[in-house]
Amino acid sequence: MASSPVFLLLLLAFSVRGSAFWTPMMPNMIETKLQFYLQDWETGKNPTATTIAGAKGLASSVLNFGTVLAIDDAVTEGADRNSKQVGRAHGIYVNSALDGSDLHFLFSVVFTNEKYNGSTLEIQGADRFFLKQREVSVVSGTGSFRFAKGYATLETVYLDLPGLNAVVKFNVTVVHLSSKGHF
Numbered sequence: 001m002a003s004s005p006v007f008l009l010l011l012l013a014f015s016v017r018g019s020a021f022w023t024p025m026m027p028n029m030i031e032t033k034l035q036f037y038l039q040d041w042e043t044g045k046n047p048t049a050t051t052i053a054g055a056k057g058l059a060s061s062v063l064n065f066g067t068v069l070a071i072d073d074a075v076t077e078g079a080d081r082n083s084k085q086v087g088r089a090h091g092i093y094v095n096s097a098l099d100g101s102d103l104h105f106l107f108s109v110v111f112t113n114e115k116y117n118g119s120t121l122e123i124q125g126a127d128r129f130f131l132k133q134r135e136v137s138v139v140s141g142t143g144s145f146r147f148a149k150g151y152a153t154l155e156t157v158y159l160d161l162p163g164l165n166a167v168v169k170f171n172v173t174v175v176h177l178s179s180k181g182h183f
């Protein structure tokens, strides 16, 4: 079977197609830059982030090590909470630093705007929120963002520490399969 010419031909075809994708030129891959704001509101009217576990159960603070929050945060075009919504951030973050200084992000940005409706970006990384600027990974994506790889630089543009509410600006750079691209 292994020596069948058809099998060898198939093997050759797959390896050529495989290597084409991994050439340094990355045909069919394009770079996209996006800017949006994550509206992370834990208290007040219409909170969208909630503690689901922690050392003190549901009374645990997001500022303490071990606390896990589920989020369904609005993703907006502008810093204002009432600016146009372009998507939602669905997932979790976990306070992952003993001194409380790092939120480990694990969520999808699910776009709802016209251009990227239904497409997602997968965000993962260390949000060392006490830094003025920090960077998290974009590990993958779907829809318009298939095979996405990139990063997002983050900056907190609004912080209400007593209320545990924040607005974080995301500057995203991703390389992904062109929506017209085929292998």
Ligand SMILES: *[C@@H]1O[C@H](CO)[C@@H](O)[C@H](O)[C@H]1NC(C)=O
Pocket: 112, 113, 114, 117, 118
């Ligand atoms: C996005 O897609 C959903 C369903 O697939 C549709 O109901 C909605 O109107 C679309 N939104 C935009 C802005 O195109």
Ligand SMILES: *[C@@H]1O[C@H](CO)[C@@H](O)[C@H](O)[C@H]1NC(C)=O
Pocket: 133, 134, 153, 154, 155, 171
């Ligand atoms: C995001 O991009 C804007 C405009 O390009 C720039 O002014 C800002 O410093 C950037 N922020 C971060 C955190 O990279």
